[in-house]
Amino acid sequence: MSKVGALDLASGLGGTIDKTQVLSAVEKYEKYHVFYGGEEEERKANYNDMVNKYYDLVTSFYEFGWGESFHFAPRWKGESFQESIKRSQHFLALQLALKPGQKVLDIGCGIGGPLREIARFSSTSITGLNNNEYQITRGKIMLKDFVALQELNHVAEVDNTCNFVKADFMKMPFPDNGFDAVYAIQATCHAPDAYGCYKEIYRVLKPGQCFAAFEWCITDSFDPQNQEHQKIKAEIEIGDGLPDIRSTRQCLEALKQADFAADSPLPWYLPLDPSHFSLSSFHSSAIGRFFTRNLVKALEFVGLAPKGSQKVQDFLEKAAEGLVAGGKKEIFTPIYFFLARKPHSENDL
Numbered sequence: 542m543s544k545v546g547a548l549d550l551a552s553g554l555g556g557t558i559d560k561t562q563v564l565s566a567v568e569k570y571e572k573y574h575v576f577y578g579g580e581e582e583e584r585k586a587n588y589n590d591m592v593n594k595y596y597d598l599v600t601s602f603y604e605f606g607w608g609e610s611f612h613f614a615p616r617w618k619g620e621s622f623q624e625s626i627k628r629s630q631h632f633l634a635l636q637l638a639l640k641p642g643q644k645v646l647d648i649g650c651g652i653g654g655p656l657r658e659i660a661r662f663s664s665t666s667i668t669g670l671n672n673n674e675y676q677i678t679r680g681k682i683m684l685k686d687f688v689a690l691q692e693l694n695h696v697a698e699v700d701n702t703c704n705f706v707k708a709d710f711m712k713m714p715f716p717d718n719g720f721d722a723v724y725a726i727q728a729t730c731h732a733p734d735a736y737g738c739y740k741e742i743y744r745v746l747k748p749g750q751c752f753a754a755f756e757w758c759i760t761d762s763f764d765p766q767n768q769e770h771q772k773i774k775a776e777i778e779i780g781d782g783l784p785d786i787r788s789t790r791q792c793l794e795a796l797k798q799a800d801f802a803a804d805s806p807l808p809w810y811l812p813l814d815p816s817h818f819s820l821s822s823f824h825s826s827a828i829g830r831f832f833t834r835n836l837v838k839a840l841e842f843v844g845l846a847p848k849g850s851q852k853v854q855d856f857l858e859k860a861a862e863g864l865v866a867g868g869k870k871e872i873f874t875p876i877y878f879f880l881a882r883k884p885h886s887e888n889d890l
Contacts, residue, residue: 556597556675564849585733595782609654649728653680780860
């Protein structure tokens with residue numbers, strides 16, 4: 542598993558953005574959001590720019606705190622965070638009934654952590670789709686203190702069966718009916734329109750095959766007239782690069798067919814809860830956040846990290862606060878699971 546250190550965190554901050562332009566990029570990103578006067582329609586109209594800025598700015602933080610897989614997972618008592626992450630990825634593979642040799646598409650693959658794990662677990666060939674150039678670069682190359690090592694896919698021994706493609710999942714460069722299975726792990730939440738995204742996935746999926754996903758959603762407990770609920774929603778949107786957060790009902794309406802995963806005895810937001818401490822979630826604990834905040838502040842002060850780095854840390858902390866509050870109040874979930882099958886023919890609809 543790739544784990545970046547402080548020097549890697551500093552060198553990667555800003556992604557493909559010129560280091561002298563990081564602060565400006567942060568400020569432009571912030572202006573998309575409610576806290577800075579931004580509007581939902583503007584975020585949706587400019588989702589490509591907004592999401593790319595977000596992942597250029599935060600990917601190093603994600604790797605520093607989470608490793609190669611940037612997602613939450615249901616977690617059982619006695620199970621470590623990383624074990625729960627792997628189990629959720631295996632769960633997807635099993636729900637899709639993946640078979641050796643099948644051609645699979647990972648929508649919004651990040652730096653490829655889930656892709657590599659699922660490929661090894663299921664012996665399938667997986668294409669990772671991502672519209673962020675920096676994340677694709679990080680998915681291919683493992684760094685340690687500025688030194689490029691081997692490709693991560695090569696280390697995982699899946700370099701002959703897995704690859705990355707840079708493209709927008711709203712208009713994918715793939716032919717119709719080309720994949721045996723498609724999955725998305727907390728990635729299609731970045732889409733400006735659920736129907737448009739799901740329709741494009743439907744197009745590239747072979748008839749009779751399945752699309753499975755974990756979605757970020759607000760629940761039926763969310764009250765749009767409740768100011769606290771609205772504040773939590775806005776914190777999650779700015780801290781996680783989201784144009785909006787759809788409801789579970791909107792996802793069902795867009796899919797028309799779904800299945801659900803069971804709830805977990807341990808809450809999905811536990812790794813972000815500052816009142817909970819474990820060595821495996823140190824970076825997300827109150828002490829860990831204090832350490833990271835001051836590390837980034839020091840790196841920016843001495844010039845190793847670009848100006849604006851501390852502001853990125855600030856909105857990520859805001860996201861953590863919103864996610865924990867949303868989870869505790871049961872108005873938000875990042876693990877709304879569904880399994881939708883593409884009919885064999887129009888007669889099956």
